[in-house]
Amino acid sequence: MSSRKIKIIKDGPYRVTGGIPLYQQNIVTDEAGHTRELIDEKEFPARETYTLCRCGESKDKPYCDGTHVSIGFDGTETASRKPYIERAEIFEGPELKLTDCHELCDHSRFCLRSGGIRKLIQDSSDQEAKKTAIEEAMICPSGRLVLWDKKTGKSFEKEFKQSIVLIRDEQKQCEGPLWVRGKIPIESADGSFYEQRNRVTLCRCGKSENKPYCDGSHWMTADMKLKFRKKWGLDKK
Numbered sequence: 001m002s003s004r005k006i007k008i009i010k011d012g013p014y015r016v017t018g019g020i021p022l023y024q025q026n027i028v029t030d031e032a033g034h035t036r037e038l039i040d041e042k043e044f045p046a047r048e049t050y051t052l053c054r055c056g057e058s059k060d061k062p063y064c065d066g067t068h069v070s071i072g073f074d075g076t077e078t079a080s081r082k083p084y085i086e087r088a089e090i091f092e093g094p095e096l097k098l099t100d101c102h103e104l105c106d107h108s109r110f111c112l113r114s115g116g117i118r119k120l121i122q123d124s125s126d127q128e129a130k131k132t133a134i135e136e137a138m139i140c141p142s143g144r145l146v147l148w149d150k151k152t153g154k155s156f157e158k159e160f161k162q163s164i165v166l167i168r169d170e171q172k173q174c175e176g177p178l179w180v181r182g183k184i185p186i187e188s189a190d191g192s193f194y195e196q197r198n199r200v201t202l203c204r205c206g207k208s209e210n211k212p213y214c215d216g217s218h219w220m221t222a223d224m225k226l227k228f229r230k231k232w233g234l235d236k237k
């Protein structure tokens with residue numbers, strides 16, 4: 001068995017090796033219209049090696065069919081290589097601390113329920129608010145949000161088996177990113193490796209401005225993205 005990793009091919013697909021399981025999950029919403037969790041839709045047949053479309057134009061999705069060549073896909077990787085913790089903003093409440101790296105956001109919106117994660121953290125001496133804040137942070141697919149227990153200094157993380165999930169966003173009626181779980185190594189086209197994290201989301205629509213990571217471009221308009229960048233001061237970094 002070859003070693004488990006995702007290799008980014010220059011201006012091409014993701015080559016996945018080591019028999020990493022591949023699933024499809026759908027984002028479900030609650031009665032108030034907030035995204036709440038992801039449910040299994042499908043497991044793909046096991047393969048030792050496969051290539052996943054990164055340009056968004058394959059006719060054989062989720063697999064690559066070579067279309068990136070004919071459309072002249074520019075898959076240049078522009079994401080920062082600084083470790084997550086050095087880029088994250090810190091936000092604290094009485095019992096919880098949040099680290100938040102805005103530029104990694106895949107805009108799946110799990111952190112907006114019950115007044116939003118920051119409000120919940122402020123109210124975290126209330127056990128219900130604390131529980132909801134933990135749920136919201138742990139399900140954040142992109143790993144933008146990490147929540148820490150101030151007493152123990154430990155982060156709240158689900159233990160994931162190494163796997164890749166094709167996210168479908170029912171509410172936005174579109175396909176979302178690849179959810180890469182369980183610290184799978186991701187190798188850049190230049191041969192270096194990205195920080196290994198429990199959860200990250202990789203762009204598979206070809207439109208992200210923070211490649212290889214998803215930046216929400218699979219459903220957000222240019223105007224929405226601009227507002228988000230202004231709100232979080234991303235252009236000043």
Ligand code: FES
Nearest residue numbers: 203204205214217
């Ligand atoms: S899949 Fe989210 S920006 Fe491409």
